[in-house]
Structure formats: C-alpha cells, structure tokens
Amino acid sequence: MRKLALSDEILLSIDKPARYIGGEVNMVVKDPKKVDVRFAMCFPDVYEISMSHLGLQILYDMFNRREDVYCERVFSPWVDLDRVMREKKIPLFALESQDPIREFDFLGITLQYEMCYTNILQILDLSGIPLHACDRTEEDPIVIGGGPCAYNPEPLAEFFDLFYIGEGETQYDRLFDIYKENRKNGGSRMDFLEKAAELPGMYVPAFYDAEYNEDGTLRSFTPNNPHASAVITKELVMDMDSATYISKPVVPFIKVTQDRVVLEIMRGCIRGCRFCQAGNVYRPLREHSLEYLKDYAVQMLKSTGHEEISLSSLSSSDYTQLEGLVNFLIDEFKGKGVNISLPSLRIDAFTLDVMSKVQDVKKSSLTFAPEAGSQRLRDVINKGLTEESILKGAADAFHGGWNRVKLYFMLGLPTETVEDMEGIALLAEKVAETYYDELPKSERQGKVQVVASSSFFVPKPFTPFQWARMCTKEEFLERAYIVKNKFKEMRNYKSLKYNWHEADLTVLEGVLARGDRKVAAVVEEAYKNGALYDSWSEYFKNEIWMEAFRTCGLSVDFYTTRERGLDELFPWDFIDAGVSKAFLKREWEHAGQAEVTPNCRQRCSACGAMKFKGGVCFENKN
C-alpha cells in the first residue's frame, strides 16, 4: 500500500482528503531512487483549480517521458490543512511519492495570476525552503517560476532562483542536462545558475541590479554577472506538431473545475485586442494540424474515460480547420455519450449550427464579449466586434431556440466616458429588444434573460495599455453604479441583470501586474500577516495588504493610477516578448485616436513577432 504523508486522523478531519493522497488514474509512478532529477511541479492554488490547468499537465507528461526525471505535483493545502501542517510542523509533500518538497532538486511554480503570490510564499514556507533565494543553501531545491506572470517576474524576483520566460516545451530538456552535468562535476548551486543563465529564456534575478530614480521609477536594470544577458527573449514552440502533448492526463477523483479532456488547438492570437496580455505575448499564432488533434483527442478520451472534451485557444473561431475538427468530434464521439464543449467561439451561423448539435439549446446560454459598451470604446481597445454583429448573432440564436445571453464587459478602460458606461445597459437592452422584435409571441420560449457582467480593467505589461492609468477603487465602483442606474431606466429592465467584480482585489492585481522589485516586500509582509488565497474573495483581506503597503513605505497609486511616460523604463523591459515596445507605443497612440488595427491575417502591423519566423506571419495570409 502507498504510504501517505498525512495520518488517517488528519485526512479524516479535513475537507476533501482526496486533494492530498494522489493515486489518481494516470498518475506517474517511478522509483525516486532511480532517477537523477526530482522535479516538484507546483500550482499555488487548491487542488481543484490546479488540476484544471493545461500547462501543468503538458509539462508533467513531457518531463516524465524522460527516464532520468521524476516530475511530481504539489499544490496549496487548503486553509484547514494549512493550519494543521503549521501546528504539527508537517513539511509540505508531493502527491506522488508523498515525500517532502525540500528533498527535491527543483520546485517549479507556475504563475497563472497575480493573486496567487502569497500562496507561493505558503508553498515555500510549508516546505521549509527559505523565502528568499539568497538565503537558500545547497540543500534546497532550485525554485523556478514560469507562466504568464513571469512576463513581469519582478514583484517575485527575490523569492525565485530562476524564471523561465516563455513556453516550457523548448528548454527544460537542456536545463535538466545542465543540472545533471553540473552535479556530476561537483558544481555548486551558483555554478548551475550561471550555466542556466546562458540558456535562452532563462532569467536569474540575482544576476541583475535594479536602480531607481528619486521619483521611484526604474533608472537602470543591468546584469551584474557575466553569464547573464541584458535581454531575455521569450521561448516558444514554432512547430506545434513537433511538441508532445498529453496522451494520458491525470484524472482526479474529486470534481475539479476542468473535469474534461482539454485539447489545445493553437497558441497565440491574430486579434490584437489592446488590453489582452495573452494575445500579445503568445504571438505569433501557431496552429496544430487537424491530424495531430484528431489523434490526441482519441488517445486522451480513451486514456481518461472523461465524458467531455473541450477545445482550448484564445479565439477558437480563428482556427482554420475548426469545421473539420468539430465535425470529427461530433461524428466520432457524440454517439458515445461524450459531450463536446466549445468555448471562445464567435457567434455566427456555423457556430450556432454546431452548438445546436452539441448542446441542449434550452439549457445553454450564448456568450458575447463586447468588452466595451460603445463602438468608439471598442475601437479604442481594438475589439473587432460590432453591435450589428452581436444583434445579428443574438437574433439568429433566438430563432434557434436560445433565450439566454451573457455579455462580458470591462469598466475603467482608457478614455472611457459616461456614454461608454451607459452603453453597456443600452446594448443589453437592445439584445433583449431583439428577442421581442424577432420572435412573435407564439415562438417565444418564455422571457429573454440577458446577464451583463463587468470586470474592472487592469493594465498589463506587454500590452499597448501598459502605459495606461488604472482607476482607483472608488472610481471603479462609481462607474459600476452609473451602469447599474442606467440599467434601471431600461424598458426591459426585468429581463436584464447586471453584476460586477470586486474592486479592491482588482486594484491589488494592478499593483502586482506592473510592480517592480520593491513590491516583493509588500507581498512578504502581507503573507506574514495572514494574507493567503487572495484570489478567493472569502479569504481576501484588503486591510492586511493596505497595512503592508504602509509598513513598507510604498504607495498603491504609484503602481496603479500614475500615468507612465512614453520614455519610462519598465521593470519588464529586459524581456523581449516578441512584440516590440515601438509597436506597443504605436498601438497606444492609435488607441487614443480610436483607430482600429487590422488582425494578423488581414495585414501585418509589424509587431515584432515575425522574427520568430513562423506562424501566421509566414503563412502568406497577410
């Protein structure tokens, strides 16, 4: 029988013990003594969220294909177990071997959203690994970070030995080889980091010095070690079909957020929405071939037994073989009790036809993401979705039997006026009116339901809005009330619903997103005073964070409401994500004039990603 790190008494006293026992279908079992490298792959959130993450499963599968590497998983213990582990001094362990994390060679932490940063400190703390990289010894694992938030790793710089900038498939093999080689030669931790720093995409924060101007902005950011390069270029997979995917995803016992096979159909996006970090940093768009996806779809459904398969990408409608893929999935699996779910689709005739085949029309709702309430503001953010196409899509859908619509917006976008805000209510009203105009009474399936939600806009690095001023909490809420009040004036008010996200959480996300090295102290201070699971609104304690800013002598406004000058040196400028700063500046200026930039298939806008020599830039589609 497998040994467990936690006793029966503990496991039977906490919520969902299955989060901590491993042993799931397709979990990789190896003898830790027979491998050279032990890698603990961490998602710093609770099991159900962590196990829903595609990237983690891709790397888990890839690492474990190597005989000399054993990659295991570790996630944040939920607050109930966190308390027990601190009280009883139980070290954090990996799910597979149940061995303490501190015994591993690497602790790899994926950085998917800013609000998980205190959970990273929890992971280090419970593992018994010093929080600061500079305090770690030869006995401690190498702590490496990756994922979207690594595009501005600075608020976390002092907690990590190493960051991997870009897509994980390309350099880990070499990193492991270097690690083995270094150990064989009796090299130290420092020796390894110096060799790692020479690999593409690797950033060792300790090898750089940041100096600041009197106003707190960055003056210079320079390497202090000859092995470190001044610019780190992101890594990416150019030939998607050459990368391995997951043939045997781990299947959790408990219901997780993403309880299905997830098929990644492509990376990158041609759209160029100006608020979107993913759409910029994952450029250029690279597709998988239809044959590759068919093959993996079959393998993954067979090896997991999942009853649902979902497609994943930033904008699935832009996948050139979508029709072929969807028809294949329907023909192959629909009769076998497998559901097919299709997120991120533009609503058009094809989509509606497919959706009516794979979903229960009566139960499902239609989703549009106009992001802004007026055409002017949609042009500012370069969201190529017009009111006309939304209403046309809605009308078609209503005829097809749908009567529920979800609309997603952002509030606090640059240049936003009261008219733009009220436009949210007006657009929702027009959707509702379309229902009553299009369908005679006899054809209506009850009332129409339009739910509009708005999140608050956070400017992100490597987007044209990285210079933008962010709203204060009060401004956000004021805007939400303006929208809410406008909704009350609408004729079909009873068919409409409006809700909005939490504002203080958004403000903090804004600080961490564009933060510099100084912010690390705030994260640490907040953690020490009890901040944890900040992305869970029931555990988010804003006062702790505000107090931490005061203690550390930092201003929230410096990071959020301050408008950055065009010549300001940003903490993340040492990273080359493909899109050039010159391009982002041009886009920022176009935004100010509400000028639309065409997508990558219509015309090349010289964003800079062409230097990777592949993807849409080279498909002759410009």
Add this chain to the structure above:
Amino acid sequence: MKIRIKFAKQGTMKFIGHLDVMRYFQKAMRRADVDIRYSEGFSPHQIMSFAAPLGVGLTSSGEYMDIEVHSTGSSAEMVKRLNEVMVEGFQVLDWRRLGDEAGNAMSLVAAADYTAAFRKGYEPEDLEGFLAGLEAFYERPSIPIVKKTKKGEKEMDLKPLVYACRVTGGDEPSIFLRLSTGSSSNVKPELFLETYCREAGFPFSPFTFEIQREEIYAPGFIPLNDLGEIIE
C-alpha cells in the same frame, strides 16, 4: 442486459467519497470500453447504481454496483478488462449477469458484514476486558439507543438489527459484525461500537477503529453476487 459488479476498495482509496467513486467507475467503464447503456435525452448518463454507499474512512472487500450493457464478454474477460484500468486500491472481483426481472442491488440490501480492528495507538489498556465485555454486551436481550433524526430524537433497540458480533483473530484481535443495512434500517458499525464503548466506559473517537466492510447481503444473507450468473 443487467450486470452486477463486485469490487474492493482498499488502502488509500478509503478517502474517496461515494459520489467520487461513482464518477470514478463511470470513467473506468469508458476506459475499459464497456458497452454500457446510456439513458435517453440530451445529456445521457450511464445506467449504473450502487448497492450501499460506503462511508469515507472505511475500506471494503465487498462493494456492489449494477449496470446495464448492450453486450458483454465472459465474466473473466470483463473482470480482467476493468482491472486493467483500475488504480491501486480498487479491484474488480466479479461480473455477473442478472435476470431481466432481478431487483437492483440497492433495493435488495438487507445486511452487511464488517470487521473492526483497533487503529494503532488506540488499543484499550484492558484489551481482554474490552473484548469480553463486548460479547456480554451483545448477549443482552435489548440494546436501547437514542438516535438523532431530522425531526428530533428517537428511541430504538439495536439488538434485533445486529445479527452477529464476535471476536476473531489471535494476537491482533478484531471484531466481526453482521448488521442490518439498507434503506429501511441501517446500522453503521461505528454506532454499535460507540454505544458499547460509552456504556462500558472505554474511550471512543471516530479514529478508534479501522473498519472494513466484508460483504453485502440480500435478504436471507445471500451475498449479492450469488443472485447473478457467471458468464462463461
């Protein structure tokens, strides 16, 4: 065609709750390519029902579920196919065909066997006294208890619902219990053991015993799989 499956749930799988065991087997059916029947409608689900939910923390060597299939291989082949897709801790023990008129496992459940052993560190100082006292306790003509229900408290007699209680094993003794089980009168082994501990003045906590379910019976103490036929 109705099929009854017997399986064991051992080791760390005792931490997997009943609903998750159901989900686990639904996925296992697909992995093993079992030609299982689905319900009609837009979101079809597998025709599958379990005999009696097992509490989290208990192991079992005799769990049952009924499914319906369009076609099947031999019992031996189906057991093998399912075991090829099991994880450590779950083992499929039996696959039998039921008659079309057969009642489902859940409605048939009448009794179940359990063994309870002391968890390490929870053995009473006076083990002999504990065991002797237990047998005497079971010999009583009635064992009144107060059961908490949704509406309040209800007095009831445990005695007629406990069909057997004896001590087995030598150096590491365990307690064998055969208890009424099912929807009409369900006695959990913990309830019987706790009642005894309280009356006899032995400490009791939810962790005192490691309990395993051994078998589930239809009326007449017929193991549920005996109601089906082996497919050659």
